[in-house]
Every structure is written in C-alpha cells, then in structure tokens.
Amino acid sequence: MSITATEVNTGETARAAAAVAGTAKASATETAGPRPSFRPLILDLAVPVGSYYLLKNGFGMSTMAALGWSSVVPAVRTVWSVVKERRVNALAGLILLVNVVGLALSLLAGDPRLMLAKDSGVSSAIGIAVLLSVKLGRPMMTQAMKPFLVKGDAARSAAWDRLVAGSERFRKAERTFSLVWGAVLLGECVVRVVGAYTLPIDTMVWLGTVVMIASMVLAFMLSGRFAVVPMQKMLERELAAEAGTDS
Numbered sequence: 001m002s003i004t005a006t007e008v009n010t011g012e013t014a015r016a017a018a019a020v021a022g023t024a025k026a027s028a029t030e031t032a033g034p035r036p037s038f039r040p041l042i043l044d045l046a047v048p049v050g051s052y053y054l055l056k057n058g059f060g061m062s063t064m065a066a067l068g069w070s071s072v073v074p075a076v077r078t079v080w081s082v083v084k085e086r087r088v089n090a091l092a093g094l095i096l097l098v099n100v101v102g103l104a105l106s107l108l109a110g111d112p113r114l115m116l117a118k119d120s121g122v123s124s125a126i127g128i129a130v131l132l133s134v135k136l137g138r139p140m141m142t143q144a145m146k147p148f149l150v151k152g153d154a155a156r157s158a159a160w161d162r163l164v165a166g167s168e169r170f171r172k173a174e175r176t177f178s179l180v181w182g183a184v185l186l187g188e189c190v191v192r193v194v195g196a197y198t199l200p201i202d203t204m205v206w207l208g209t210v211v212m213i214a215s216m217v218l219a220f221m222l223s224g225r226f227a228v229v230p231m232q233k234m235l236e237r238e239l240a241a242e243a244g245t246d247s
Contacts, residue, residue: 117196127185130178139178149232159238163231172233177227184219188212 051070055061061069133140150156172221191211195204 113196113201117142117193124186124189127182127189130182130185132176134178134182139175141178142174144233145174145177145228149228149235155239155242156235159235163234163238167234170231173231173234177223177231180223180227181219182244184222188215202219220237 051073055065055069130140146160150160164174188211192204192208195207195211198206
C-alpha cells in the first residue's frame with residue numbers, strides 16, 4: 001500500500017491548531033464580553049493549514065509542494081515580527097518549524113515504517129519546542145490561549161497583565177497549559193514510534209489516528225482542568241476586585 005506524507009500537516013501542524021481549539025472550548029462557558037480577536041489564529045494557524053489542504057486536494061499539488069507553499073505565510077509572519085516588532089512570533093515560528101521539519105523528514109522516508117515513524121519526529125519537535133519555551137520563561141501556547149480568555153477586552157487584558165506580574169499561581173497555571181501539551185505530544189511520539197516498528201503497518205495506519213485523537217482528548221481535559229479553568233476564575237476575581245476598588 002502507498003503511504004504519503006499527508007499526516008505531516010494533518011496530524012502534526014493541525015494538532016497545534018487543535019490545542020488552540022481546545023482552549024476555546026474550555027472557555028466557551030463564558031459568553032459575555034467583546035468578541036475575541038481571531039486575527040493571530042487565522043494568520044498563524046488557519047491560513048497555513050487551510051492552504052495546505054487547498055493546494056494538495058484542490059489544486060493537485062504534491063505533498064512536498066503543498067507543504068512548501070503553505071509555509072510562506074508563517075515564514076513572512078516570523079520575519080515580520082522580528083524586523084518590525086523586534087520579537088519572535090512563537091506560533092508562526094512553530095508552524096514554520098513543523099513544515100520545515102516535515103519537508104526534511106519526507107525526503108528521508110523511503111520505507112513505510114519510517115514514513116509512519118517520521119510523523120512522530122515532527123510531533124516531538126513541537127513538544128520539545130513548547131517545553132523549551134516554558135523553561136525559558138515564555139510559554140509558547142500562551143499566545144494561543146490568551147485571546148480566548150481576554151476576549152479582546154481592555155479590562156480583561158489589563159487584569160491578565162496584573163496577574164502575570166503579581167500572581168505566582170496565575171503564572172504557574174500559564175506554564176501548566178504549555179507543559180501539558182508538550183508532555184502529551186512527547187508521550188504520543190513515543191507511542192507512535194513504538195507502534196510503527198512493532199505493529200503491522202495496516203494496523204498502525206489507522207491506530208495512529210486513534211492515538212492522536214486520544215492524545216488530544218487527554219490534553220484538552222488536563223489543560224482545561226489544571227490551567228484554563230483556574231486562570232479564568234482568577235481573571236474573574238481580579239476583574240471583580242478592580243470593579244470594587246473603582247466603585
């Protein structure tokens with residue numbers, strides 16, 4: 001049977017978008033307030049993933065070509081943030097890293113088992129990048145989570161900044177969100193590599209998807225329980241305290 005490199009983006013790049021979507025679900029119980037800004041998510045996640053599918057399935061491009069062209073937007077965003085804003089756009093950089101690693105590994109995948117195992121290599125690259133960002137004190141997934149919690153509201157954004165500056169509990173929850181996703185991605189990597197070399201290929205083709213879905217569900221539950229929900233509650237208390245001070 002023929003196995004392509006489609007899972008590089010469908011299973012790995014899209015899972016970065018899934019992490020963002022999980023944050024939205026965790027905070028969906030709160031509907032009041034201004035609409036959150038979706039611009040960063042559209043540029044950093046939706047455009048690269050959507051363009052990959054459009055180029056490959058709509059225009060019939062090869063996997064390699066689709067991966068390459070879908071990297072243009074995150075590449076431009078990364079360079080622009082460095083030159084114009086004098087900072088690194090972590091989400092755009094992460095998506096660019098995923099695509100570049102995917103392209104490189106696709107060149108090396110000459111047999112079916114290596115083709116299956118290489119997707120886990122991309123997953124581990126994401127997980128290591130996320131965990132390293134926590135170690136450096138700049139949790140990468142915060143850029144995905146914050147827009148859904150502050151909802152584009154100036155008061156909520158100010159409350160977020162006050163909590164980041166003055167609450168160790170809030171900062172710990174912020175780190176926990178990235179730690180959960182980084183750890184889950186690395187754990188999934190181990191499971192899929194072991195499966196790629198110990199199970200029948202036909203079994204691992206469908207089982208890899210099952211492992212991915214199970215990992216996402218686990219990450220949604222853990223990050224929501226130990227990070228998103230506590231941070232949301234702290235934000236509400238901070239807003240209430242500020243309102244009481246002003247009145």
